[in-house]
Amino acid sequence: MSSRRDFIKKSAIIGTGLAMSPSLSFGASNSFKGKKVNVALIGVGLRGTNHLNNVLLREDVLVTAICDIDPRRIKIALDLIDKAGEKKPKVFGKNDLDYRNLLDLKEVDAVIISTPWLWHTKMAKDSMLAGKYTGLEVSAANTMEECWDLVNTHEQTGSHLMILENVNYRRDVLAVLNMVKQNVFGELVHFRCGYQHDLRFVKLNDGKSAYGKGVEFGEKGISESAWRTQHSLLRNADVYPTHGVGPMATMCDVNRGNRFMSLTSHASKGIGIHNYIVKHGGKDHPNAKLKFKQGDVITSTIETANGETIIVTHDCNLPRPYSLGFRVQGANGLWEKDGDRMYIEGKSEPHRWDESKEWLEKYDHPLWKKYGEHAQGAGHGGMDFFVINAFIESAKRNIAPPLDAYDAAAWSAITPLSEASIENNGEPQDFPDFTRGMWVKRKPYNWIKDTY
Numbered sequence: 001m002s003s004r005r006d007f008i009k010k011s012a013i014i015g016t017g018l019a020m021s022p023s024l025s026f027g028a029s030n031s032f033k034g035k036k037v038n039v040a041l042i043g044v045g046l047r048g049t050n051h052l053n054n055v056l057l058r059e060d061v062l063v064t065a066i067c068d069i070d071p072r073r074i075k076i077a078l079d080l081i082d083k084a085g086e087k088k089p090k091v092f093g094k095n096d097l098d099y100r101n102l103l104d105l106k107e108v109d110a111v112i113i114s115t116p117w118l119w120h121t122k123m124a125k126d127s128m129l130a131g132k133y134t135g136l137e138v139s140a141a142n143t144m145e146e147c148w149d150l151v152n153t154h155e156q157t158g159s160h161l162m163i164l165e166n167v168n169y170r171r172d173v174l175a176v177l178n179m180v181k182q183n184v185f186g187e188l189v190h191f192r193c194g195y196q197h198d199l200r201f202v203k204l205n206d207g208k209s210a211y212g213k214g215v216e217f218g219e220k221g222i223s224e225s226a227w228r229t230q231h232s233l234l235r236n237a238d239v240y241p242t243h244g245v246g247p248m249a250t251m252c253d254v255n256r257g258n259r260f261m262s263l264t265s266h267a268s269k270g271i272g273i274h275n276y277i278v279k280h281g282g283k284d285h286p287n288a289k290l291k292f293k294q295g296d297v298i299t300s301t302i303e304t305a306n307g308e309t310i311i312v313t314h315d316c317n318l319p320r321p322y323s324l325g326f327r328v329q330g331a332n333g334l335w336e337k338d339g340d341r342m343y344i345e346g347k348s349e350p351h352r353w354d355e356s357k358e359w360l361e362k363y364d365h366p367l368w369k370k371y372g373e374h375a376q377g378a379g380h381g382g383m384d385f386f387v388i389n390a391f392i393e394s395a396k397r398n399i400a401p402p403l404d405a406y407d408a409a410a411w412s413a414i415t416p417l418s419e420a421s422i423e424n425n426g427e428p429q430d431f432p433d434f435t436r437g438m439w440v441k442r443k444p445y446n447w448i449k450d451t452y
């Protein structure tokens with residue numbers, strides 16, 4: 001990430017017009033031009049720092065407070081803020097609950113939470129109770145009770161919650177969403193998605209650097225290995241469903257005219273983490289004696305009220321290149337990310353795949369057309385810019401975000417439901433109706449616009 005000054009300079013040099021100006025990133029609607037949002041960040045680890053970098057590039061954000069229990073992360077964040085030429089924010093993190101003192105501040109309008117998963121719901125709940133516009137990293141909740149907590153607190157307080165699912169803003173995902181909304185695939189039938197990412201080197205490290213070789217985790221680990229790996233040790237569940245299911249849920253209007261009804265899940269054996277520990281730490285390393293409960297490949301099938309099926313895969317413990325494995329299929333054809341291919345009956349040569357490139361360019365989403373160049377460098381190929389843009393623009397207007405508390409709950413519920421299904425030999429599990437019947441009347445979100 002470049003500093004704000006570098007960014008502005010770069011924008012000026014490129015000089016390709018208004019879409020490159022950072023101030024325009026929030027100024028799409030004149031009525032909100034000039035309004036600033038006071039933002040606080042809870043958790044400035046790897047992900048929180050990425051969000052910090054993105055908000056520092058915006059003219060419409062003041063970072064008024066930060067919180068992290070790790071002083072090393074606070075120092076990195078303060079240095080970045082100083083380098084960006086911004087005023088020093090208030091700092092919290094004396095203990096695990098010091099974030100509550102941050103939430104007491106009047107000079108905080110919106111909060112971005114990027115902490116380990118077990119803190120997510122607690123912090124998001126407290127933030128909504130304090131009347132803050134709340135952005136929560138993925139996955140939002142770990143248990144069914146936590147899923148309900150998010151919905152109930154949103155409804156009781158009227159405070160908004162946005163699940164910060166950046167993959168919903170990926171360029172190909174938004175282009176395919178555009179195709180869905182323009183009915184190119186026809187009536188939707190089936191989806192595939194998942195989180196298929198070799199995380200062995202993230203779940204295990206040397207305790208000194210996040211991606212340092214080593215086979216430690218928990219108290220001896222650093223960054224995600226300090227907390228994420230515990231979930232693989234103790235839970236046979238899809239613990240990270242939202243990168244895959246979020247985009248698919250948006251395409252078939254889940255919670256807005258549709259909803260998840262039930263799910264079945266199956267888990268393969270789990271050998272990947274153990275093998276990695278033996279290979280890099282030796283068979284006598286204490287961690288080689290642990291039995292990791294999580295199956296290496298977990299496959300869940302969701303049925304929706306409108307009759308679609310969605311296969312969600314969690315595959316993070318074996319050697320493999322990254323892929324979210326998207327497939328979007330309707331009455332007229334389908335897109336498959338793996339293979340980068342598209343087939344539309346009547347347009348493609350019969351029984352032959354088209355390369356998806358031309359289709360995706362043709363249906364490029366208006367947001368990417370307008371801000372694509374601006375977004376480059378924001379992280380994860382640009383989608384991080386768009387998710388934060390949507391959060392800030394929604395917070396500024398204090399309106400419901402595109403990805404709300406009901407979405408956070410329904411998507412995250414896959415974790416406890418997959419766990420229950422796996423434990424019961426694939427027995428179907430019903431999703432609660434988090435909208436309490438409102439899904440029937442709620443209108444689909446208007447995704448096809450170039451503002452946020």
Ligand SMILES: NC(=O)c1ccc[n+]([C@@H]2O[C@H](COP(=O)([O-])OP(=O)(O)OC[C@H]3O[C@@H](n4cnc5c(N)ncnc54)[C@H](O)[C@@H]3O)[C@@H](O)[C@H]2O)c1
Pocket residue numbers: 042043044045046047048067068069070073093095096097099114115116117119137138139164165166222223224226380
């Ligand atoms: N959307 C994405 O692409 C993406 C990418 C990476 C991580 N994430 C998510 O972001 C979150 C954070 O992940 P990360 O990689 O930054 O992990 P990390 O371990 O690097 O950072 C977490 C930070 O939270 C701090 N923290 C822990 N308890 C705290 C407390 N009680 N109060 C204040 N700070 C506390 C830690 O000190 C640490 O700095 C996770 O939910 C993860 O799933 C999302």
